[in-house]
Amino acid sequence: MRIIIGKDYDDMSRKAANIISxxxxxxxxxxxxxxxxxxxxxxxxxxxxxxxxxxxxxSAVRSVNLDEYVGLSKTHVQSYxxxxxxxxxxxxxxxxxxxxxxxxxxxxxxxxxxxYDTLISSLGGIDLQLLxxxxxxxxxxxxxxxxxxxxxHLAHLTQSTITANSRLFDDISDVPTTxxxxxxxxxxxxxxxxLVASGKNKAQIIKQxxxxxxxxxxxxxxxxxxxxxxxxxxxxxxxxxx
Ligand code: F6R
Numbered sequence: 001m002r003i004i005i006g007k008d009y010d011d012m013s014r015k016a017a018n019i020i021s022x023x024x025x026x027x028x029x030x031x032x033x034x035x036x037x038x039x040x041x042x043x044x045x046x047x048x049x050x051x052x053x054x055x056x057x058x059s060a061v062r063s064v065n066l067d068e069y070v071g072l073s074k075t076h077v078q079s080y081x082x083x084x085x086x087x088x089x090x091x092x093x094x095x096x097x098x099x100x101x102x103x104x105x106x107x108x109x110x111x112x113x114x115x116y117d118t119l120i121s122s123l124g125g126i127d128l129q130l131l132x133x134x135x136x137x138x139x140x141x142x143x144x145x146x147x148x149x150x151x152x153h154l155a156h157l158t159q160s161t162i163t164a165n166s167r168l169f170d171d172i173s174d175v176p177t178t179x180x181x182x183x184x185x186x187x188x189x190x191x192x193x194x195l196v197a198s199g200k201n202k203a204q205i206i207k208q209x210x211x212x213x214x215x216x217x218x219x220x221x222x223x224x225x226x227x228x229x230x231x232x233x234x235x236x237x238x239x240x241x242x
């Protein structure tokens with residue numbers, strides 16, 4: 001594992017964006033596994049800037065997102081489909097038909113999960129998977145105590161994740177309680193993983209995940225077993241590592 005420490009959120013975002021940019025330059029049709037949330041927002045903004053300066057070309061890139069809430073339509077402002085289009089896809093030259101997310105409105109959830117796994121394999125697997133991390137160590141919506149063997153599946157959000165995500169909804173009762181998520185097994189099959197985290201509230205879980213026991217109680221701890229992980233954090237999130 002490599003650890004890259006940025007001064008602050010912007011510096012962390014630039015460093016992570018550089019890694020993604022290098023991937024796209026080296027492999028113009030790379031399959032990028034993408035995440036939503038606050039952590040990757042800055043790096044998406046940076047990539048958009050470099051695209052506008054004609055430094056990066058996304059025209060052949062394919063993308064697969066980690067997760068999507070169950071029951072939110074694509075037009076719902078809190079759906080991950082909406083987030084990705086608003087925050088990234090609509091501002092670069094990626095072909096929208098090459099941008100994939102699980103469909104949280106599918107009537108047959110099991111079939112949708114299998115479709116998503118088959119799609120990822122048919123693209124040749126994920127070249128670079130971007131991850132954030134929850135304060136309880138979740139990656140995607142793989143919550144503590146789920147097993148490490150799952151591919152895409154229906155995930156039940158824990159109360160702490162519902163509470164954390166409620167900041168983006170009018171009321172906590174509006175936060176969906178289930179989501180479709182790539183499983184740990186699917187994430188571990190990515191050829192490279194870049195996990196971004198910032199802020200003091202992530203310091204403890206970063207230490208526990210990368211320097212503690214590998215256990216389903218801390219889902220991100222499994223990343224210690226991956227042979228190509230880059231942790232990009234700001235000084236606050238790295239605070240407990242020294
Ligand atoms: C988002 C996702 C989640 C977030 C995590 C951290 O697609 O899968 O695991 O990465 O909840 O969220 P932020 O970055 O908002 O702290």
